[in-house]
Amino acid sequence: MKKGKGMEFVGDSRITADKKKFIPKDYSEYPGKTEAFWPNFLLKEWLVGAVFLVGFLCMTVAHPAPLEKMADPTDAAYIPLPDWYFLFLYQLLKYEFASGPYNVIGAIVIPGLAFGALFLAPFLDTGSKRRPIQRPISTTLMFLGIISVIWLTWEAASHVEWETRAEENKPVLEQEVDINTEDPGYAVYEQSCISCHGENLQGGAAAPSLIGIEYDVDEIKDIAVNGINTMPADQFEGSEEELQQLAEFIVSVNEEAE
Amino acid sequence: MLQKIYDWIDERVDITPLWRDIADHEVPEHVNPAHHFSAFVYCFGGLTFFVTVIQILSGMFLTMYYVPDIENAWRSVYYLQTEVAHGQIVRGMHHWGASVVIVMLFLHTLRVFFQGAYKKPRELNWMVGVSIFFVMLALGLTGYLLPWDNKAYFATQVTLEIAEGVPYIGEMAKTLLSGDPEIVGAQTLTRFFAIHVFFLPAALFALMGAHFILIRKQGISGPL
Amino acid sequence: MSEKKQQVSRRQFLNYTLTGVGGFMAAGMLAPMVRFAIDPVLQTHARGEYKAVAEVDEITTEPQRFDWTIDQVDAWYESEVTKSAWVYKDEKDDIIALSPVCKHLGCVVSWEGSGDYPNEFFCPCHNGRYYKDGVNVPNTPPSAPLDVYEHRIEDGTLYLGNAKPRGEA
Numbered sequence: 001m002k003k004g005k006g007m008e009f010v011g012d013s014r015i016t017a018d019k020k021k022f023i024p025k026d027y028s029e030y031p032g033k034t035e036a037f038w039p040n041f042l043l044k045e046w047l048v049g050a051v052f053l054v055g056f057l058c059m060t061v062a063h064p065a066p067l068e069k070m071a072d073p074t075d076a077a078y079i080p081l082p083d084w085y086f087l088f089l090y091q092l093l094k095y096e097f098a099s100g101p102y103n104v105i106g107a108i109v110i111p112g113l114a115f116g117a118l119f120l121a122p123f124l125d126t127g128s129k130r131r132p133i134q135r136p137i138s139t140t141l142m143f144l145g146i147i148s149v150i151w152l153t154w155e156a157a158s159h160v161e162w163e164t165r166a167e168e169n170k171p172v173l174e175q176e177v178d179i180n181t182e183d184p185g186y187a188v189y190e191q192s193c194i195s196c197h198g199e200n201l202q203g204g205a206a207a208p209s210l211i212g213i214e215y216d217v218d219e220i221k222d223i224a225v226n227g228i229n230t231m232p233a234d235q236f237e238g239s240e241e242e243l244q245q246l247a248e249f250i251v252s253v254n255e256e257a258e
Numbered sequence: 259m260l261q262k263i264y265d266w267i268d269e270r271v272d273i274t275p276l277w278r279d280i281a282d283h284e285v286p287e288h289v290n291p292a293h294h295f296s297a298f299v300y301c302f303g304g305l306t307f308f309v310t311v312i313q314i315l316s317g318m319f320l321t322m323y324y325v326p327d328i329e330n331a332w333r334s335v336y337y338l339q340t341e342v343a344h345g346q347i348v349r350g351m352h353h354w355g356a357s358v359v360i361v362m363l364f365l366h367t368l369r370v371f372f373q374g375a376y377k378k379p380r381e382l383n384w385m386v387g388v389s390i391f392f393v394m395l396a397l398g399l400t401g402y403l404l405p406w407d408n409k410a411y412f413a414t415q416v417t418l419e420i421a422e423g424v425p426y427i428g429e430m431a432k433t434l435l436s437g438d439p440e441i442v443g444a445q446t447l448t449r450f451f452a453i454h455v456f457f458l459p460a461a462l463f464a465l466m467g468a469h470f471i472l473i474r475k476q477g478i479s480g481p482l
Numbered sequence: 483m484s485e486k487k488q489q490v491s492r493r494q495f496l497n498y499t500l501t502g503v504g505g506f507m508a509a510g511m512l513a514p515m516v517r518f519a520i521d522p523v524l525q526t527h528a529r530g531e532y533k534a535v536a537e538v539d540e541i542t543t544e545p546q547r548f549d550w551t552i553d554q555v556d557a558w559y560e561s562e563v564t565k566s567a568w569v570y571k572d573e574k575d576d577i578i579a580l581s582p583v584c585k586h587l588g589c590v591v592s593w594e595g596s597g598d599y600p601n602e603f604f605c606p607c608h609n610g611r612y613y614k615d616g617v618n619v620p621n622t623p624p625s626a627p628l629d630v631y632e633h634r635i636e637d638g639t640l641y642l643g644n645a646k647p648r649g650e651a
Binding site for chain 1: 269270271272280281282283284285286287288290291292293298301304305308309312328332333335336339346347349350351352353354355356357358360367368371372373374375376377378380381384385388389392395398399402405406407408409410411412413415416417420423424425442443479482
């Protein structure tokens with residue numbers, strides 16, 4: 001091959017005109033049974049990837065991604081909860097030594113130290129030994145870290161009633177329903193129900209929405225008198241005729257909403 | 259035909275060495291699960307990358323329907339999930355992928371840690387890797403708000419409170435994140451969207467590029 | 483069947499398998515996403531409803547513009563959209579309702595919109611012209627006649643549906 005001035009290039013570029021022949025590697029860089037990345041090793045990796053993908057897709061099909069109700073900043077009853085991988089921080093901030101006046105410790109100092117140490121691990125653990133057993137300090141610290149994170153996550157998760165939570169926060173596409181406030185039933189509604197269920201039957205902090213329920217007239221009459229779930233009995237005050245009007249009004253609103 | 263196109267490009271740009279280096283590098287025995295089953299621990303890094311690819315793709319497709327606006331964000335998510343064919347699956351992939359990627363990163367980090375693979379000369383790559391972990395957590399945090407449901411809203415409020423708790427710069431940091439000193443609302447959502455979709459992925463790509471270049475340059479760490 | 487036996491090297495075989503597995507992964511990942519993306523093309527669109535537009539008595543042989551609103555559901559966004567039509571009676575006393583959207587580039591045409599061209603629809607954007615029956619004047623920009631609304635008459639009221647290209651209505 002010509003060198004220096006005699007070298008030939010493609011046009012005026014820096015790419016040499018005479019191609020070097022490709023010589024396959026002899027794969028003797030490492031001892032033992034080494035192999036080429038492409039295609040030998042990559043095939044194995046992709047087989048693992050394919051199996052993983054099938055499992056992953058099965059999971060997404062079996063468990064639809066959760067979606068709660070549209071954000072309502074006035075919902076005072078809602079208990080916030082972070083994604084599971086932040087639960088350990090959430091739990092940490094519940095403890096006395098990490099909250100109130102010591103909030104900075106829980107929110108900044110402890111996580112800062114832990115993640116800072118993780119980031120700088122190569123400079124804190126400078127020995128040349130690699131086996132975990134030969135560097136007991138870093139191994140122990142890591143184990144302590146993992147155990148505390150797992151324990152905190154567990155503590156946080158075990159106090160959450162996941163199923164009731166999911167049930168209460170099911171998404172509802174709120175419909176805009178024209179509520180006929182002239183209806184005699186609405187007058188009755190104003191007397192007995194409006195304080196909890198809201199002026200548009202939309203519900204509130206203390207009571208659910210009355211739109212999208214699947215009760216018939218008799219069932220509503222029964223609920224108004226005898227209560228249901230957290231709703232106490234005897235909320236309704238009025239005559240039998242008014243009760244009928246009220247129930248028919250609520251049913252009519254629901255029919256319209258469909 | 260394809261060969262001719264390839265030769266035409268190769269003559270001008272000399273692309274062969276680029277992919278030959280990646281394709282032909284040697285994979286040593288101790289990382290190959292075919293020889294030592296315990297070497298499956300080396301899969302976690304690759305699986306992290308795979309899930310990241312799934313996240314990028316599904317995220318790109320989700321933005322076809324999603325709008326970052328407090329009036330319509332939740333409605334658009336509800337719509338794409340209930341009305342659009344396979345919307346449930348695509349959002350499911352993005353949602354569960356976010357969790358799986360954290361799990362995989364965690365396992366990958368533990369593998370590297372317990373093997374002491376971060377020691378000289380790989381200190382830099384370890385720090386790049388931990389930075390990727392932080393970026394992923396931040397992606398999870400910002401992505402959590404985007405559907406604008408109750409869970410998203412209230413969790414974000416707590417996050418912002420925590421940010422406010424930082425001494426000296428706390429209040430500024432909170433305002434910077436939420437776009438308003440008091441309200442968690444329209445401006446918070448657009449900011450989180452921009453961070454989630456443009457800023458953090460840009461950082462992620464840069465870091466992943468550095469991570470892979472360093473691995474190719476330094477080679478995989480030897481057996482214990 | 484060829485007589486010569488094709489030799490497949492180990493490397494080639496691995497390459498084929500690799501391509502297959504890679505294709506499977508790409509397909510598994512992308513199939514739901516692509517179906518998700520192309521959904522609007524495959525959605526069956528509900529036929530537009532007929533809306534009351536005008537009383538038949540009001541309609542003369544001179545094209546008049548009538549406006550009406552429809553409820554438009556655009557995915558998660560519902561709105562009211564105003565539509566309009568040029569409506570007149572032709573010689574046979576049939577009602578013709580023409581869409582005002584120019585077939586050239588979608589501007590809005592108006593009846594006798596230019597003093598230079600009486601008895602024609604005129605589009606101000608590129609001087610497109612149509613005869614009274616909606617057929618485009620040759621050698622002006624539009625390449626097709628104005629769309630015609632499907633119509634129905636009930637109890638002396640004109641109801642209009644969707645606009646269709648001439649020939650299909």
